[in-house]
Amino acid sequence: MQFIKILFWVLLLVATFIFWWTNEARASLDMVAAVIEARVSTFVVGAFLLGFLPTWLLLRGSKWRLQRRIKTLEDAARPAVVPTPAPSRAPTPAAEPAPAVSSVGNDPVTGV
Template identity: 50%
Template sequence: MQFVRMLFWVLVLAALIIFTAFNWTSVEVRIWTNLVLETKVPALVIIAFLLGLVPTWLLHRGTRWRLKRRISALETAARTNAANAATNTPPPPVETIRAEDKPNFN
């Protein structure tokens, strides 16, 4: 799995380098009416990519952390219950009361 992940990132980096080499031109980005940012196209693409990737990645990491904590707590509870069940003796059988043994309050 580590190899596939590394191969994916190498391919993404290679594609980014090829894209950068063929699109190294300046563009003007108008943020407000009198605020203009002059930047290169690859920088703009990388910033847009990171603006989409970082929040999603942070959400993924937070969800994964929360679920790992929940699984750990459930596993601990299951181990505790199993240990308690193994050490406890079964309860004595319940005695049934027959109809003729019941007191009559009439």
Template identity: 45%
Template structure:
């Protein structure tokens, strides 16, 4: 499984490099106030990808961390419940040896 994961990331990196090499052309981006920025196309594409990906990835990691903490707290609670010793069970023979309380 680790091999497939590594292969996936290597293929993705090769595709990104090939895309960047074939599209390394300057692009003009018009901003507010008549400001024009000239940037390379792959930089804009990868930047737009990161702007969309990073907040979503951060949200995913935060929710996963929060759920992991909840699971751990539930596991600790279950471990505490299992650690409590149950009350001894009296068998009929043991119950007959117990003396009744004295009445006055």
């Protein structure tokens, strides 16, 4: 996609240059302090840039502001990760020793 954008801007630049080069009619612009004499195409390209650049800058500013706002909202919507506590290594109560098993006296009543 980036290649297509670059190709578009290069083609637009080449078309503008060809337009400027082929139109050789001269014109003058009378201002209060000076008289500017240049090609008509120079005035056309200048007028285009005077209208395009502020609009383009507003677009870029709006896009930047909205991207920041979207990122803030996405961060706020993302669930907070709460770390789970690790299981504690509390000492376990000591088990009572098992009664000794012997071959004699297994029955507590009779002793056999």
